Amino acid sequence: MNSENTVMYSYKCMHRPPSPGAVPKDGLVDVKDFDMRDESGCYGEVVYNRALSNKEVCDYELEPLKEKPKNMMFINAKKSDVDNAVKRIICTKGFGENCDCDACKAYDNGVNPDVLIIDCKNDELGVSDFRDKLKHFYFKSINMSANKVLLIDGADELSDKKQNALLKFIEDYNDKAVLIAMAGEEKRVLKTVRSRVFVKRYSSILAYTDFCEYCKDKAIDKANIYYLLTDGDVNEIKSVNNVEIYSNLILAVAGKNVADYFNLLHISKEKDKEVIVNDRSSILMCYRLIRNVLLDCFLGKMNKEHILTVEGTVWKTKELANKIVELDLEIEKVRNTNSYKAKEFQSFSINLFS
Numbered sequence: 299m300n301s302e303n304t305v306m307y308s309y310k311c312m313h314r315p316p317s318p319g320a321v322p323k324d325g326l327v328d329v330k331d332f333d334m335r336d337e338s339g340c341y342g343e344v345v346y347n348r349a350l351s352n353k354e355v356c357d358y359e360l361e362p363l364k365e366k367p368k369n370m371m372f373i374n375a376k377k378s379d380v381d382n383a384v385k386r387i388i389c390t391k392g393f394g395e396n397c398d399c400d401a402c403k404a405y406d407n408g409v410n411p412d413v414l415i416i417d418c419k420n421d422e423l424g425v426s427d428f429r430d431k432l433k434h435f436y437f438k439s440i441n442m443s444a445n446k447v448l449l450i451d452g453a454d455e456l457s458d459k460k461q462n463a464l465l466k467f468i469e470d471y472n473d474k475a476v477l478i479a480m481a482g483e484e485k486r487v488l489k490t491v492r493s494r495v496f497v498k499r500y501s502s503i504l505a506y507t508d509f510c511e512y513c514k515d516k517a518i519d520k521a522n523i524y525y526l527l528t529d530g531d532v533n534e535i536k537s538v539n540n541v542e543i544y545s546n547l548i549l550a551v552a553g554k555n556v557a558d559y560f561n562l563l564h565i566s567k568e569k570d571k572e573v574i575v576n577d578r579s580s581i582l583m584c585y586r587l588i589r590n591v592l593l594d595c596f597l598g599k600m601n602k603e604h605i606l607t608v609e610g611t612v613w614k615t616k617e618l619a620n621k622i623v624e625l626d627l628e629i630e631k632v633r634n635t636n637s638y639k640a641k642e643f644q645s646f647s648i649n650l651f652s
């Protein structure tokens with residue numbers, strides 16, 4: 299059975315016993331009537347196979363019953379998935395998504411004092427400072443949320459020593475804060491840490507739009523170029539650096555090796571055959587990539603060495619603007635035709651580079 303289907307949602311009846319009509323019917327799978335109110339003033343519990351809407355919870359005067367949140371590690375997740383998980387833990391109303399309680403609002407604005415975010419890529423702390431930071435957070439009292447959350451972005455980037463420090467907190471002070479960790483490469487997280495968190499895995503190979511969103515979450519510029527160079531595998535992003543991107547593209551743009559260029563951009567390896575390329579979007583993406591390189595070069599946004607490579611092998615700077623205009627016209631042409639052939643792509647590219 300799909301684990302998504304086994305999730306149950308429980309609610310407390312705080313104002314009246316769970317009689318028919320007193321609770322929503324849709325998705326109701328269990329009713330626990332306590333006969334009399336328990337020490338918290340609760341008349342009973344109702345269990346659903348779906349999450350009730352905020353409106354239903356308010357209309358029927360129910361209260362979400364929260365289980366103790368688990369320490370979790372998200373592999374290759376988008377930031378939005380992780381944000382929702384964090385909000386479900388800190389929310390004082392028990393909703394999480396689309397909630398306007400103070401805790402959720404503060405988190406959305408990046409100012410919730412009950413969430414400590416450690417961005418491991420920009421974390422310069424020594425091990426003992428790291429330990430002190432965790433200690434301070436674990437032992438300070440809760441300000442506005444239902445729970446405190448330690449959010450580690452890039453757990454796989456932490457050194458083994460820091461991971462061991464983290465492990466100590468998960469083991470010894472589990473009742474004080476919930477750990478939510480994000481990681482790219484699962485295997486770079488110590489086994490001892492992994493065994494103590496609930497691991498939720500997302501595929502590392504993403505569709506183009508998901509890939510772009512992932513890059514946006516991670517503040518990675520030029521997602522389209524990364525996508526082409528990694529085949530959409532987010533685990534491969536780290537292996538591609540900016541210099542490499544430009545080196546590859548400039549060599550390609552320089553037209554020194556058209557076959558490489560075609561391979562790089564996954565257009566068509568059969569360069570001598572007249573193959574109709576149905577996937578216009580990949581050609582468009584390719585032309586936009588070249589435009590990107592030319593524009594960066596024109597605006598002087600590339601490093602000097604790369605500008606010299608482009609100027610030296612292809613064009614003088616003053617010609618760049620004309621090339622960009624040529625490209626724009628071709629992009630318009632591809633947009634307005636149903637069959638743009640690989641051969642057209644090839645001859646346009648070669649002419650552009652000659």
Ligand SMILES: [Zn+2]
Nearest residue numbers: 389397399402
């Ligand atoms: Zn909330």
